[in-house]
Amino acid sequence: MPSGVVERAGTGDLVTRSTVDVGAVGTALRDAAPDLVVGVVETVLVFGALFLIDPLLGSVAVACLPVVALGVRWYRKRARTAYLAQGEATSAVAEGMSATAEGARTVEAYGLARARTAATDHDVDVVYRARYRTLALRLRVYLCIDVAHRGAHVLVVVVGGLMAFQGALTVGEVAAASLYAWQLADPLSRLAQWLELVEGSVASLARVAGVEAAPPPVTAAEPADDRIRLAGVRFAYVPGRDVLHGIDLDVRPGEHLALVGPSGAGKSTVGRLIAGIERPGAGEVLLGGVPVADLDPVARGGLVVLVTQEHHVFRGTLRDNLAIAAPDADDAALRSALSAIGWTDPPDLDAPLDDLPPDRAQLLAMARVVLRDPHTVILDEATSVLDPRTARAAEQALAAVLKGRTVIAIAHRLHTAHDADRVAVVEHGRITELGSHTELLAAGGLYARLWRSWHG
Ligand SMILES: Nc1ncnc2c1ncn2[C@@H]1O[C@H](COP(=O)(O)OP(=O)(O)OP(=O)(O)O)[C@@H](O)[C@H]1O
Known part of the structure; x- marks a missing residue:
């Protein structure tokens, strides 16, 4: 899944979908089918x-069936939306x-505890109302x-x-006959429970399938060369509010x-579009003539x-961390990547990496780039978090x-x-x-002004 989608969905939502929703679908598949068969028989x-x-x-006795059918129809019309809303609300709590x-730490530093608690209370309230709604629907269909x-x-x-009186x-x-009619209670109430399980799990399945469906179509086309071309690119994180x-x-x-x-101004967004993390709302971002976001990730x-500042x-182990970039690389290739970036004293390849300091984490990220060997590298604030001495080494x-x-x-930094x-000046x-x-200095525009002010 593209990281842009993951970032927007949020960890809580994805975790809820892949645990709670997958669990609900699993329970339905395991329990509903046998119960349905037994109930129908x-x-x-x-x-x-x-x-x-x-x-x-x-x-x-059959005359009661239309009432059941009407109740079930009424329930099914409303249940899917209600269960989807319940799933979304549960995700929002996990996300928050x-x-x-x-x-x-930020919450503590800025004294946001009360605001965060209020936000969580609100999310829980939404879950309460969503659950109340599904419960109310269930109660009505049970009643029916x-x-x-x-x-x-x-x-x-x-x-x-009457027939007995008439002989x-x-x-x-x-x-x-009375005992048989009374026995209908069991399969019919099982049907009601089954309905609840199925409607809940169909909504869950839709949410799980949503995770699957999120990746955009992948093109089979191969880039013809290493050229990058952006043409008429517009982009919005929030619909209707273009940032490019x-x-x-x-x-x-x-x-x-x-x-x-x-x-x-939109610099990082341009970087994310060229990296294929985001896809343009309009226009095209092409790599060798192929839309970059359509390429197989x-x-x-x-x-x-x-390469961003998050490493x-x-x-x-170090090997595991390097293998992310090149699963088939042998020890010689891993060591050569480490020496290429000047990491002279790396830990043993098979030693667990505990608490790697930021400068080493950055070297690790660069070794990964060497191993992956892309023709294009986009650097976003790659060295800005380090102190000047470390930044120079980096x-x-x-x-x-x-x-x-x-x-x-x-x-x-303008150097x-x-x-x-x-x-390219982005404004x-x-x-x-x-x-x-x-x-640009000769043109005397924004860049020239920035350069002069930077040089004092
Ligand atoms: N995930 C996001 N969701 C919504 N808006 C965003 C998101 N990321 C960036 N933006 C907005 O898009 C606009 C462009 O942001 P972008 O990060 O591309 O600018 P930038 O030039 O790289 O800025 P900086 O130099 O501060 O990193 C800004 O208004 C920013 O608030």
Whole structure:
């Protein structure tokens, strides 16, 4: 699944779908089918016995079935939406709780505990109301089935009694018919429970299938070359609120391009689109002539890699962490990647990695890039979190990583732009200046002003 989708869905939602919803579908598949079969067989036998005693008594009992059918129809019309809402509400609670837990330090630092508690209370309230709604629906369908069954029983006793008075049936036959009619309670109430389980699990299945359906279609087309082209690209995180308003950009293979501009201008978004994490709302982002977001994610990762300041170290060994980038790489290849980025004292490949410091985590990320060997690297704030000494070491490692590749650097420090072949200035979701450092300085626009103010 594209990471953009994962980020928007949130951990809580995905976890709820893949645990609670998968569990609900599993329970339904395990319990519903046998119960349904037993319930149907039991109902058919009871009606058969009633018809055998007397066809009129059988018909009287069958008269209850339309009431059940109407109740079930009424329930099914509403249940799917209600169960979907319940699933969403449950996800929202999990999502809110996981966000609070992940941001515990921020919550503490800014005294947000009360606000977070209020938000959780609100989410729980929504779950309560959603559950109340499904419960109310269930109660009504149970009531309907109960009325139908009791109605059938009363009708069988009354009609049977009248027939006994007229001598058409014996008292024993009426008593037997009454007992059979009473026995309908069991399969019908099982039907009601089954309905609840199925409706709940169909909603859960839709939510689980939603996770499956999230990945966009993957194209079989192969990029013809390493060219990157953005044409008329518009993009919105929130529908109707574009953050990019028509970006046109051609990146030549092997070129080092710096994206500069004010905070919030859209630089990182351009990077995410080129990496195929997001797909444009309008226009196209092409890699070798193929829409980059349509490429198979694994294959795409071998062509374009986005390096951000988040360097995740997975639980496991250094080997496990490097193998993410190149599962088939042998020890020699792993060691050569480590030495290429200047990591001279790496831990043993098979030693567990505990608490890797940020500068080592960054080296690990770069070693992964070397192993993956993409033709294009997008750097977003790659060295900004490190102290200057560490950042310099990281930059040296980076230089080794970037050699011979196309580089799109989202530059927060202007010397990165100075060293680039071309600089694109992004302002308010548009590229307003494009050229070499010297050309942009001569043009006297925003870049020139930023450069002069940076140089004092
Ligand atoms: N996940 C998101 N959801 C909603 N809006 C977002 C999201 N990420 C970014 N934005 C908004 O999109 C706009 C462009 O953001 P973007 O991060 O691309 O800018 P930027 O130029 O890289 O900024 P910075 O230099 O501060 O990183 C901003 O208004 C930002 O608030």
